[in-house]
Amino acid sequence: MEIVYILLGLIIVVVLLGYSSHKKELTERTTAEGGMQNKYSELIRGLLHDDPQSQIFKTTGTSIELGVKNVSGSIKFKIRQDVNTVFVEYQLSTHNQSSRRLAWEFPDSLTQTEMINKIRLDIATDNLKHWGVL
Numbered sequence: 001m002e003i004v005y006i007l008l009g010l011i012i013v014v015v016l017l018g019y020s021s022h023k024k025e026l027t028e029r030t031t032a033e034g035g036m037q038n039k040y041s042e043l044i045r046g047l048l049h050d051d052p053q054s055q056i057f058k059t060t061g062t063s064i065e066l067g068v069k070n071v072s073g074s075i076k077f078k079i080r081q082d083v084n085t086v087f088v089e090y091q092l093s094t095h096n097q098s099s100r101r102l103a104w105e106f107p108d109s110l111t112q113t114e115m116i117n118k119i120r121l122d123i124a125t126d127n128l129k130h131w132g133v134l
Contacts, residue, residue: 027061030081036064040079040086046116047077047088071095084108088119102126 033039036059044066048054051068057076058065067076073094080087090102102122106115 030062035059036062036079036081039081040064040112042112043079043088043115046112047119073098081108086110086115088115090119090123100126100130 030036030039037044037056044064048066048068053070054066054068056064056066062082063078063080065076065078067074073092076091076093078087078089080089084107086106086108088104088106090100092098092100102119104115104119104122106118
């Protein structure tokens with residue numbers, strides 16, 4: 001029985017070390033490309049429409065959170081880089097407790113313009129469904 005616990009412990013250590021190494025390599029690669037804000041500058045501008053109230057809430061080596069907060073609620077986007085993949089999450093929250101979320105997964109070979117177009121179309125469609133137009 002002790003051998004099972006030892007083997008299980010070794011497996012967990014190997015998995016954690018592999019994940020840590022993967023995360024470090026990904027962060028270094030993104031940093032070499034100018035960081036998240038530089039690498040995804042077109043996507044960021046496209047998502048925020050150059051809104052003067054927009055802001056970056058948090059940046060890490062592999063993700064960036066940005067959006068707009070005001071008295072009526074907030075719109076937040078999170079862009080996360082993984083190996084050959086870009087994940088984008090959208091969250092709309094209003095003060096009347098209405099909240100909606102959408103998420104996308106794109107190959108990082110896709111242009112940022114194509115990502116923006118898909119995201120804008122999906123958000124517009126979601127808005128139309130929410131308001132009962134579709």
